[in-house]
Amino acid sequence: MLVTGGCGFIGSNFINYWLSNHPDDSIVNLDKMTYAADENYIDKSMVKGNFEFVKGDIADRNTVLLLAKNAEVVVNFAAESHVDRSITDPSPFIKSNNVGVFNLLEASRKYELRFHQISTDEVFGSLPIESVEKFDEDSSYNPRNPYSATKAAADLLARSYYNTYGMKVTISNCSNNFGPHQHPEKLIPKTILHALSGKKIPIYGNGDQVRDWIYVEDHIRGVEAVLKNGKFGETYLFSSENEISNLKMVKKLLKSVGKDESLIEFVADRPGHDVRYALDPSKARKTLGWNSVFKFDDALKSTVEHYVKLKELYQKKMVD
Template identity: 45%
Template sequence: MKIMVTGGCGFIGSNFIKYLLTDPEVTEEIKILNVDSITYAGQGRNIEHMYKESKNQKFLTNYKFIRVDICDFHSIDIIIKKFSPDCIVNFAAESHNSYAILNPTVFFKTNLLGTQNLLEAARKNNVGRFHHISTCEVYGDLDLKSKKKFTETTSYKPNTPYNASKAAADLAVRAYFKTFNLPITISNCSNNYGSYQFPEKLIPLFVTNLLENKKIPLYKNSQNKREWIHVLDHCKAIYKILKNGKVGETYNVGTGVEKSIEEITTIILKYLNMPETMKEYVPDRPSHDRRYLLDSKKIMKELKWKPAINFETGMKETIEWYKNNKIWWLSLKEKTLIQENKWGVKRDKNQNESK
């Protein structure tokens, strides 16, 4: 199988490539073309580091990389025509909610217009499958005390520019299926954690700050809850969808494991034997969603997927990875674009009190 991966230098994309090339569960021969523009959060050295870790020769024989922005339709069209992939898996996205508040235009350009470029090039070149990676955040948020879950038929109610850009991209993907009969699938996943996550995201930010003996910034509404999935479980779900998913369908990918930001903080502090005084509360960001929780029965029942990595085990392995790979993340922290306590966004002072 020939797979074109867009955004394969990012956290989830690079882990997906590693999974396809090194995991014994993947028995078929797979050729991968990674197309990435290498933004500040996309690291070309992820793949290099993974190769050095695994020593797997498939990184040399079955993998190629091209640096191209998905917003460049002409280049994308030529690449697809030459590589002739059996499927495209689209990870390419700007993904930091906080940055989206400061610069929403970049998010709509990449996440919506870039995705539409890929769809059009895939349609033009008769690609056999287009799989789009999306997020649980397109559904909006849930009350902290609610017993509801998001299903694949839940209406979209995005609350931030990032969420809206991903929701719009999802709808564009569906439109290409309905209008042009492009064979597509979509997956909406919960919050990922694991190795190689850029250190501006919550878990690696907190871990690396503590390893540098720096305080960790918590929003005042840190009781907000998220559903957590190890990136390897997510990668396995994507592969299941590619192999057995029904064209035109959407699949939620979650674990049912909910933890508040305070709970995550406590786990990290306890594991690293650090005091509560390392916490520093900062002003909340605008439109901070309270809670996400996915109903993932569909993928579990129809495709026989289920998460395999226990949350406590996964967290320990993740923390240890950052402890042992300071050379990977130390210089990256200088590239972080967000100062969490400086928004410059005017809003009603009570806007987030109910959230």
């Protein structure tokens, strides 16, 4: 299996899960090692000669072709993943999220590989805050920032390779993940780390934006289910249906580390900020037999404990 972006948040959790649950499989991890990556996220106690790490860029066609030659399956986690950075400078997003995916698809076409694209709920755009509506596999794409636009374009390209070349392509779109190894630029680790060092916690606008949270291992079990039983050409949505506003999430996290809400600081809203995301995971439940197993509050508690325990490591990665 060629796994890309395996030194990032979700990719590293995927590799650790896979090596532990599928010890007879071999993985090559191709990662460019951007600011979001850390080689130490891979649990070395799981590595038994069936794992290789290659530092390289999916936007480099030759590297991708070389590694794809000996693979059977490609699972693409590699991406520029932070919306704010995509607003400041979209260029690396086009390179990694589009040129990179094109290279992986071309290599998969050449060597007749199975290709799975990891995608996001953000491709569907924003739902009204007061509605109970959810996106499903038939919802149309309406990405509203450069990050989600590059992810949407990648999904459409992957889908076109199934339709045009009959390739073995699957796609999964997941809601907001939380868990260990997430870069501290993202809401949950950032809130915990700022709170621990008594720094103000910036909240965009009034903090009413609703996000739909899933524990990272439930997402990974979903990807495992697609690789096992997914139908080529299909998209699967994963969500644990835990909707909570950003403000409520921050207050919950402050309480869990024993800090005061006075640390909250409301700042100017992000341009084009999506107000609500929500996915309907019924198809994945019915057709893959998948369901999330982690209870939101328990998983959030263990996530907070992880960042508290390793706060020095994560604080070094913080940019503001």
